[in-house]
Amino acid sequence: MTDFLCTEIRGRIGFVTLNRPKALNALSHDMIRAMAAALADWRDDPNVLGVVLQGAGEKGLCAGGDIRYFHEAISAGRTDIMDFFTDEYKLNYAIASYPKPYIALMDGVVMGGGMGISQGAALRIVTEATRMAMPETAIGLFPDVGGGFFLANLAGHLGEYLGTTGIVFGAVDACEIGLADVVLPRASLPALCEHLAAGDWSDSEAVLDAARTFCRESLPPAGLAPGKLAPLRSVIDEHFGLADMPAILRALKAEPRCEYSGWAQETEDLLRTKRSALMVCVSLEQVRRARKLSLADELREEWLMMRSVFNLDGRTGAEGVEGIRAMVIDKDHHPRWQHSTIEAVTPEDVARFFDGERRGANHPLRDLGE
Missing domain, CATH: 3.90.226.10 (2-enoyl-CoA Hydratase; Chain A, domain 1)
Structure with a gap:
């Protein structure tokens, strides 16, 4: 737990909420370590059958890592910045290999580090408000947090295009190219969370099935922008x-x-x-x-x-x-x-x-x- 990340268990579900909305929920080192600790605790907790990742505020899940911290640390001559990336990449891998359903609510802005904590999820849910990208080349970086891996596994040469240009795309494109699984109206996300928290699930697979069924049976978002890719x-x-x-x-x-x-x-x-x-x-x-x-x-x-x-x-x-x-x-x-x-x-x-x-x-x- 940090000031910018909340973890709680509701019913049989562990909820991770990025709570730094004024900074578009940018990931600090403390947030990364707290999230990793919660996932490690829940991994072997028989009372937790699944995990939901969400972001506080209206603007979205996560705009990436705390790049202001990167600049300040390097400008001050500190080399411990690499500890940030060590812990972040360990977290990315832990999510991708997590043994329980990890469900990412990829609403609003989901870029850079936000993609890193989402792409390894068992279920990646986007909304009509989703704005997704790996925009690192605009600031002199490259698509990290496993970006090379998930971009490389897209069809054809989409990975090269998205990784070099860093263009922003929405929910329809994300689902069509394989960077999301399903679209759910933004207004339905709280109901999904309540449904999962209130359920008397028999096992982890039942949690994942329930989430998929909820999404499948929900009305599609109104005003969903068509894909451009x-x-x-x-x-x-x-x-x-x-x-x-x-x-x-x-x-x-x-x-x-x-x-x-x-x-x-x-x-x-x-x-x-x-x-x-x-x-x-x-x-x-x-x-x-x-x-x-x-x-x-x-x-x-x-x-x-x-x-x-x-x-x-x-x-x-x-x-x-x-x-x-x-x-x-x-x-x-x-x-x-x-x-x-x-x-x-x-x-x-x-x-x-x-x-x-x-x-x-x-x-x-x-x-x-x-």
Whole structure:
């Protein structure tokens, strides 16, 4: 329990409520540790048959990690920031491997770290208010918290597209591409929680069945925005399946079909002017490498990558510090990225993010999943 996270047992269900609405429920280190402790306690508690994750406030479940803390810690010369990521990635893995039904109410803003504590759920529920993304390249980071893994497992080359552009999408798209399971009206979420808390469930499977049945039998949300990704699937695969980012950008610029020309121009402009050139290239490589990795290995990889993105290895430049400064701290929206263009990023620049030892003796996640 912290000031920003509440845990309680109601009936046979453990409820985790992120309670930092003024900061869009951004995850602090204390919140991560408290959540991990609650899940560990409930894991072996026979009185708890399932877990529900929810966010307090109207704006949504969770906008991500506490990036202001990242900036402050690195600017002060502290290296204990990596303890944050160690504990966060352990939590991500614990959720994905949890033996009891973990139900994520992915309402409102669900981005970055919010995706990390949701994508491993047994049931991922979105609403008409859901706004989902992995937007890290806009602030000089990459899609971590297992993002490489769950993006890599999307069909075709959607993972490369979503990971590099960081575009925001809604409930219909989330369900259609496999990042959510069902849509429920936002107004029905309290009733679902009460239904689960009040039930006399025989076992954990009955809890999950009850949640699925409740969603299936509920009326669909009114005014649900249609998806935008399905009509683009073929052109996304065509472009984002190319060899590297320069090739992708050339293809976008040369897109000859009028029905796709607007999307292609917007995507090229976004990647060139609104994202870190280095991290766009790193994220493309990350997703492609993750297709051959388990979740545990991908989280180990991401931990090493995070050391590089904050220049804690002394070799790569602190791209993340500059991005957070420009977009969140000073809000001048003019980050001084290390590379002025995507074409200026070399293969060696990218390779430095992936040359660490995932199972090295000093890696704090070396035994994850074993």
